[in-house]
Amino acid sequence: MKPINRSQKLSGVCYDIRGPVLEEARRLEEEGHKILKLNIGNPAPFGFEAPDDILKDVIHNLPTAQGYGPSNGLYSAKVAIHQYYQTFGLLDTSVDDIYVGNGVSELIVMAMQALLNDGDEILVPSPDYPLWTAAIKLSGGTPVHYVCDEASDWYPDLDDIKSKITAKTRAIIIINPNNPTGAVYPKEILQGITQLARENNLIIYSDEIYDKILYNGAKHIPIATLSDDVFCITFGGLSKNYRVAGFRVGWMILTGPKRLAQNYIGGLDILSSMRLCANIPMQHAIQTALGGYQSIYDLTADDGRLYQQMELSYQLVNAIPGVSCTRPKGAMYLFPKIDIERFNIKDDEQFVLDFLREKQVLLVHGRAFNWRKPDHFRIVFLPHHEELEQAIMALGEFLDGYQQV
Numbered sequence: 001m002k003p004i005n006r007s008q009k010l011s012g013v014c015y016d017i018r019g020p021v022l023e024e025a026r027r028l029e030e031e032g033h034k035i036l037k038l039n040i041g042n043p044a045p046f047g048f049e050a051p052d053d054i055l056k057d058v059i060h061n062l063p064t065a066q067g068y069g070p071s072n073g074l075y076s077a078k079v080a081i082h083q084y085y086q087t088f089g090l091l092d093t094s095v096d097d098i099y100v101g102n103g104v105s106e107l108i109v110m111a112m113q114a115l116l117n118d119g120d121e122i123l124v125p126s127p128d129y130p131l132w133t134a135a136i137k138l139s140g141g142t143p144v145h146y147v148c149d150e151a152s153d154w155y156p157d158l159d160d161i162k163s164k165i166t167a168k169t170r171a172i173i174i175i176n177p178n179n180p181t182g183a184v185y186p187k188e189i190l191q192g193i194t195q196l197a198r199e200n201n202l203i204i205y206s207d208e209i210y211d212k213i214l215y216n217g218a219k220h221i222p223i224a225t226l227s228d229d230v231f232c233i234t235f236g237g238l239s240k241n242y243r244v245a246g247f248r249v250g251w252m253i254l255t256g257p258k259r260l261a262q263n264y265i266g267g268l269d270i271l272s273s274m275r276l277c278a279n280i281p282m283q284h285a286i287q288t289a290l291g292g293y294q295s296i297y298d299l300t301a302d303d304g305r306l307y308q309q310m311e312l313s314y315q316l317v318n319a320i321p322g323v324s325c326t327r328p329k330g331a332m333y334l335f336p337k338i339d340i341e342r343f344n345i346k347d348d349e350q351f352v353l354d355f356l357r358e359k360q361v362l363l364v365h366g367r368a369f370n371w372r373k374p375d376h377f378r379i380v381f382l383p384h385h386e387e388l389e390q391a392i393m394a395l396g397e398f399l400d401g402y403q404q405v
């Protein structure tokens with residue numbers, strides 16, 4: 001038999017959060033090492049349990065959830081999502097504007113596959129959540145990264161965005177609250193992005209999966225609420241706010257001039273029906289989650305576990321000589337800067353691997369998030385206090401004297 005090669009569609013497509021650094025962690029585990037994995041925003045393994053009501057509802061509905069369901073989602077789930085966005089003032093929508101998916105991930109790929117022709121450009125933040133860049137490339141598009149500025153609380157640089165718009169640009173992506181930086185965008189920035197989209201006929205894709213994970217009184221504004229003349233797709237889900245990443249439940253909602261997007265929406269419907277339907281039992285969690293007690297706010301309040309861990313890791317990371325980071329306003333990550341001259345770092349993946357091998361803690365290098373220089377890394381602040389403290393102290397010890405060769 002001849003060698004079997006992957007499709008050319010996959011050239012340049014990567015998702016390094018689960019890439020070579022994780023493979024090395026697995027190899028070390030096979031050798032018997034215990035690895036602390038701070039590479040993935042997966043709350044449940046760190047003891048962040050889902051609200052009881054959600055679990056009960058899924059279990060209760062399991063016996064009647066054995067068949068396929070409607071491609072775009074269960075009616076009750078879509079009604080709950082619709083009502084949720086109505087509370088933010090998204091009034092010109094109906095349940096038909098909602099698509100439920102097996103996580104936001106599936107819907108991101110679907111939204112890109114339905115839109116892009118070869119060579120179409122999409123503006124993507126740098127740093128980004130890399131699935132966006134991967135999905136664009138897989139769909140034949142060209143990701144064009146715009147800068148988010150660390151010196152300005154990691155807000156998108158509107159001038160940079162403007163300078164990168166061409167005749168081929170179809171859309172702009174924002175991630176708000178942001179993974180990996182923890183930024184939460186103020187109204188002026190969102191208005192600026194909306195205005196650029198309006199002037200240049202761009203779609204806005206807004207990934208808002210962390211919309212309830214906010215610290216220190218930060219306010220999240222869904223960008224779709226700021227206009228009714230810009231076509232916008234907003235993404236949300238249960239993975240983070242309700243700590244059920246393994247349930248694989250997410251959604252997207254279409255707003256703005258949908259009449260003009262009928263052809264594209266038809267494409268979304270084709271792709272939605274090709275995967276038959278999203279996981280039915282887990283869709284029963286949506287109504288209970290969105291309508292029930294929002295226990296996430298207990299975790300993000302000043303005395304809440306998530307807030308405390310954010311603050312602890314922020315303080316400890318900033319105490320390491322040669323490392324600094326911005327205080328996150330949302331989400332569950334720090335994206336610290338590392339002084340690459342001081343440690344002679346040329347390759348940030350190598351730095352992460354060296355740290356993993358020496359201290360058995362797994363981070364992700366900044367370039368995995370399409371950041372342009374090898375001078376950042378991402379850390380997940382989900383572990384309990386002691387474990388988090390140990391991991392960050394280990395980083396300090398490791399860096400004391402580290403010189404990349």
Ligand code: PLP
Nearest residue numbers: 103104105129179209237239250
């Ligand atoms: N979008 C962002 C910004 C994320 O950080 C993640 C997961 O980490 C996802 C989407 C994927 O979400 P889901 O579990 O709904 O597929």
